Amino acid sequence: MSAESPSIGDRLVHKEFPPITRHRLALYCGASGDHNPIHVDIDFAKQAGFPDVFSHGMLVMAYLGQALTDAVAPSRIRSFSTRFAAITQLGAKLTCEGTVTELFEDKGERRARLALTTKDQTGEIKLAGEAIIAL
Amino acid sequence: MVDQSAVGRAFTPVTARVEPGRLRFFLDTIGETNPIYRDEKAAQAAGYGAAAVPPTYLFCLEMMDAAEPFEFLRALDIDLARVLHGEQRFDYHAPVAVGDTVTFKPHVTSVTEKKGGAMTLVVVETEVTNQHGVHVADLSRTVVVRNARPS
Numbered sequence: 001m002s003a004e005s006p007s008i009g010d011r012l013v014h015k016e017f018p019p020i021t022r023h024r025l026a027l028y029c030g031a032s033g034d035h036n037p038i039h040v041d042i043d044f045a046k047q048a049g050f051p052d053v054f055s056h057g058m059l060v061m062a063y064l065g066q067a068l069t070d071a072v073a074p075s076r077i078r079s080f081s082t083r084f085a086a087i088t089q090l091g092a093k094l095t096c097e098g099t100v101t102e103l104f105e106d107k108g109e110r111r112a113r114l115a116l117t118t119k120d121q122t123g124e125i126k127l128a129g130e131a132i133i134a135l
Numbered sequence: 136m137v138d139q140s141a142v143g144r145a146f147t148p149v150t151a152r153v154e155p156g157r158l159r160f161f162l163d164t165i166g167e168t169n170p171i172y173r174d175e176k177a178a179q180a181a182g183y184g185a186a187a188v189p190p191t192y193l194f195c196l197e198m199m200d201a202a203e204p205f206e207f208l209r210a211l212d213i214d215l216a217r218v219l220h221g222e223q224r225f226d227y228h229a230p231v232a233v234g235d236t237v238t239f240k241p242h243v244t245s246v247t248e249k250k251g252g253a254m255t256l257v258v259v260e261t262e263v264t265n266q267h268g269v270h271v272a273d274l275s276r277t278v279v280v281r282n283a284r285p286s
Contacts, residue, residue, distance in 0.1 A: 065189055074190060084223070
């Protein structure tokens with residue numbers, strides 16, 4: 001198995017991340033430019049009907065992107081997309097995975113489609129997405 | 136409530152420079168140690184002109200340098216507290232690296248009611264070009280608006 005000549009079913013992507021902390025959310029607020037208070041201000045989150053602050057979806061997608069580019073050079077990624085299937089809570093320990101689902105040719109290039117998931121420690125799917133990579 | 140009249144609405148373009156210090160803050164925040172994002176030589180060996188940006192960083196650059204990061208919500212009269220991120224897509228056409236200046240041009244491409252009006256999905260697509268006019272990427276963001284129940 002390799003990222004250059006994968007087979008359908010190969011798990012190319014696998015990475016685990018440390019638990020989501022309030023500190024991480026504060027750092028991500030600043031580092032990402034996403035200053036939506038719902039992720040860092042518990043008073044705002046409660047007013048909006050949530051029990052506590054929760055992760056930016058894009059922090060979780062950044063982790064998934066990190067897992068992806070650990071396995072695949074960024075210059076080979078043609079597209080990267082995800083659905084935010086569930087809110088990622090404080091304390092979540094995330095595992096990102098990607099499996100080859102299709103090999104095909106497009107624009108004169110051999111490509112692979114990867115099904116990507118991010119799950120928490122209970123196995124709940126937080127992100128369900130895909131990437132198209134050039135081989 | 137946001138409706139079909141929003142489709143086609145365009146928002147103020149945002150121009151952002153890929154600065155190494157801000158990029159490092161992002162990399163440190165997500166625990167990213169891949170040298171292609173930090174080391175010019177490693178990036179050049181991989182075909183970039185300078186350190187590359189991670190796959191989701193374009194989304195951040197647009198928010199960081201926008202005069203009003205949530206302009207589209209205000210313009211469409213959507214309350215920030217009622218919004219969740221539903222989907223996100225990136226299509227990459229050309230490399231983006233430290234030192235580049237990229238311009239984002241967002242516009243609304245669809246508005247869809249869900250669950251009998253309890254939710255509205257708004258899709259904003261954003262074309263990204265660099266300082267040479269090269270079309271480097273397209274972003275598509277779907278926001279989920281949790282509509283207030285009628286009283």
